[in-house]
Amino acid sequence: MKFLVCISNVPDTTTKITFTPDNKELNKAGVQFVINPWDEYALTRAIELKEQLGGTVTVLNVGEADTEPNIRKALAIGADDAIRVNAKPTDAFFVAQQIAAVAKDGGYDVILMGKESIDYNGFQVHGMVGELLGIPTVAPAMKLDMSGNSATLEREIEGGKEIVEVQTPFVVSCQEPMCEPRIPNMRGIMTARTKPLKVVEATGQGAATEVVEYALPPKKQGVKLIEAENAGELIRLLRNEAKVI
Amino acid sequence: MSVLVVVECDKGEVKKSSLEVASYGAQVAQALGTTATAVAVGEASEASLASLGEQGIGKVLYDNDARLKEFVNGAYTKLIAAAAKQEQAQVIVLANSNIGTSVGSRLAVRLQASLATNVVELPRVEGGKFTVKRGAYSGKAFSDVVLVNDRKIIAVKKNSIEALHNAGQTAQVQSFSAQLADADFADAPKQVIMQEQTGGVPLPEADKVVSGGRGMKGPENWHLIEELAKALGAATACSKPVSDVDWRPHHEHVGQTGITVSPNLYIACGISGAIQHLAGVNSSKVIVVINKDPEAPFFKAADYGIVGDVFDVLPKLTQAVKDLS
Numbered sequence: 001m002k003f004l005v006c007i008s009n010v011p012d013t014t015t016k017i018t019f020t021p022d023n024k025e026l027n028k029a030g031v032q033f034v035i036n037p038w039d040e041y042a043l044t045r046a047i048e049l050k051e052q053l054g055g056t057v058t059v060l061n062v063g064e065a066d067t068e069p070n071i072r073k074a075l076a077i078g079a080d081d082a083i084r085v086n087a088k089p090t091d092a093f094f095v096a097q098q099i100a101a102v103a104k105d106g107g108y109d110v111i112l113m114g115k116e117s118i119d120y121n122g123f124q125v126h127g128m129v130g131e132l133l134g135i136p137t138v139a140p141a142m143k144l145d146m147s148g149n150s151a152t153l154e155r156e157i158e159g160g161k162e163i164v165e166v167q168t169p170f171v172v173s174c175q176e177p178m179c180e181p182r183i184p185n186m187r188g189i190m191t192a193r194t195k196p197l198k199v200v201e202a203t204g205q206g207a208a209t210e211v212v213e214y215a216l217p218p219k220k221q222g223v224k225l226i227e228a229e230n231a232g233e234l235i236r237l238l239r240n241e242a243k244v245i
Numbered sequence: 246m247s248v249l250v251v252v253e254c255d256k257g258e259v260k261k262s263s264l265e266v267a268s269y270g271a272q273v274a275q276a277l278g279t280t281a282t283a284v285a286v287g288e289a290s291e292a293s294l295a296s297l298g299e300q301g302i303g304k305v306l307y308d309n310d311a312r313l314k315e316f317v318n319g320a321y322t323k324l325i326a327a328a329a330k331q332e333q334a335q336v337i338v339l340a341n342s343n344i345g346t347s348v349g350s351r352l353a354v355r356l357q358a359s360l361a362t363n364v365v366e367l368p369r370v371e372g373g374k375f376t377v378k379r380g381a382y383s384g385k386a387f388s389d390v391v392l393v394n395d396r397k398i399i400a401v402k403k404n405s406i407e408a409l410h411n412a413g414q415t416a417q418v419q420s421f422s423a424q425l426a427d428a429d430f431a432d433a434p435k436q437v438i439m440q441e442q443t444g445g446v447p448l449p450e451a452d453k454v455v456s457g458g459r460g461m462k463g464p465e466n467w468h469l470i471e472e473l474a475k476a477l478g479a480a481t482a483c484s485k486p487v488s489d490v491d492w493r494p495h496h497e498h499v500g501q502t503g504i505t506v507s508p509n510l511y512i513a514c515g516i517s518g519a520i521q522h523l524a525g526v527n528s529s530k531v532i533v534v535i536n537k538d539p540e541a542p543f544f545k546a547a548d549y550g551i552v553g554d555v556f557d558v559l560p561k562l563t564q565a566v567k568d569l570s
């Protein structure tokens with residue numbers, strides 16, 4: 001089985017978000033970038049399946065050179081090799097085209113990624129890649145098991161889940177509780193240095209969307225505290241003041 | 246040119262989030278000087294589809310094919326693309342749901358459209374530019390995004406648009422067929438398992454949520470959460486450690502690695518408010534926090550708070566809700 005795992009490089013969850021003075025970009029100063037948490041589920045599950053079935057795991061990132069530490073981290077966790085498409089990931093459609101271009105030539109059986117990135121929160125790339133390649137996408141999946149060329153997945157739906165069976169090749173976007181994400185060990189970190197990381201240039205058309213401005217949500221007024229002895233007062237406030245019940 | 250609205254139905258009824266989507270689409274159509282047509286997916290009754298007139302929809306297209314009752318990405322995408330073609334839709338509006346975004350992302354490629362998900366406001370159309378506002382950075386920011394391509398697809402976040410109700414208006418329901426082939430059903434589900442829900446509403450759709458954390462001490466105390474939820478007509482939720490130790494099922498866990506919710510009211514009971522938890526709930530309109538620790542970080546994100554013991558406070562709240570009616 002050939003697995004392709006797409007990872008994105010995102011600000012650590014605990015980052016306090018600020019923007020450049022023109023509000024057009026994230027202020028990256030002092031921000032630590034990590035592998036998108038959802039993508040860690042995709043990566044770990046691919047590695048588990050490789051250990052079970054044999055094959056290779058290739059990681060793919062669309063990003064500029066500053067993402068390489070996180071690509072190396074993915075190699076340290078257990079991927080075999082990596083590809084970086086050397087471009088700024090401007091929007092979901094642009095990124096999807098790059099992934100599809102790499103996948104088309106690579107003969108991958110399963111393309112895995114996280115359900116969304118915690119910065120853009122798009123939930124789009126998996127569907128676009130599936131459509132560009134003309135193969136099914138199962139999103140978001142909580143379980144992925146494989147036997148030969150067929151896969152059984154659990155897909156989350158509102159209020160429940162579905163069991164879906166698809167044949168390779170397919171795209172899957174991953175979420176909890178698919179597996180327990182792994183962290184690199186010393187041996188992994190040592191071997192990651194010597195694993196191949198290929199850099200390729202971008203292809204395809206430009207972006208379909210353009211961010212013109214970022215803004216922070218309006219500041220909260222501050223919490224209104226109600227005495228515990230008088231808890232029922234809260235309900236009256238929720239009805240008469242906040243008007244939510 | 247027109248606006249096409251994708252309406253998701255379940256057990257004969259239009260989902261609440263789709264009523265919001267229909268209202269959104271009708272208002273976009275009005276701004277563009279055109280009409281809004283809906284295409285319905287899932288199990289729909291004729292009466293519920295006709296009542297979409299109340300949300301400003303003129304016409305509803307519905308394919309009665311029994312294979313379309315459950316979500317099938319391939320088939321839904323083909324059906325909606327055919328409807329978009331027939332209606333010459335310039336704008337397609339759908340819900341920011343698992344179905345909406347799964348189909349929306351495929352449609353964007355198929356129809357060469359610009360797609361914005363997680364959209365929280367009506368678009369601004371000025372100087373030939375079509376701009377939408379959407380949530381980013383796990384609810385910590387918003388971004389204004391220009392949809393560059395001629396065709397636009399918008400996935401509207403739940404509870405961010407008020408559903409219109411123009412009583413008495415009805416939509417004309419027309420049967421529609423996209424000539425689906427077996428190959429369009431390659432990803433059809435083999436089995437659908439629905440989970441039990443408190444309050445009868447799926448958590449992502451709920452407009453009120455009562456949520457419990459490790460401060461609830463154990464599953465045997467969850468009746469306190471359930472009783473308040475029941476009195477309010479709310480769904481129940483929990484923090485990640487609670488579902489990790491199986492006090493509650495996984496599908497109730499909200500947060501960065503769980504479900505994202507944006508209800509009108511989120512009541513957090515015995516939850517510390519770690520940033521990963523906030524990421525899933527911080528776009529709730531009103532946040533109430535009950536925690537015995539006055540230093541709990543959640544109070545910073547809250548609108549109302551009670552510093553107190555959940556075991557003492559929750560029964561009082563439930564009683565106060567009952568006293569309202």
Ligand SMILES: Cc1cc2nc3c(=O)[nH]c(=O)nc-3n(C[C@H](O)[C@H](O)[C@H](O)COP(=O)(O)OP(=O)(O)OC[C@H]3O[C@@H](n4cnc5c(N)ncnc54)[C@H](O)[C@@H]3O)c2cc1C
Pocket residue numbers: 037457458459460461483484485486487498499500501502503514515516517518519520521522525535536537538541553554555556
């Ligand atoms: C990568 C990653 C992803 C994560 N994703 C998520 C996620 O999606 N969702 C999520 O929730 N967490 C997530 N977490 C975990 C998160 O960081 C916190 O650990 C978690 O949210 C804490 O849950 P809690 O508030 O229930 O428990 P605790 O942190 O233990 O807090 C319990 C709270 O209850 C209060 N309390 C105790 N007893 C009482 C009482 N009798 N009455 C009133 N209050 C009481 C305490 O004062 C305390 O504030 C993630 C963590 C990581 C590292």
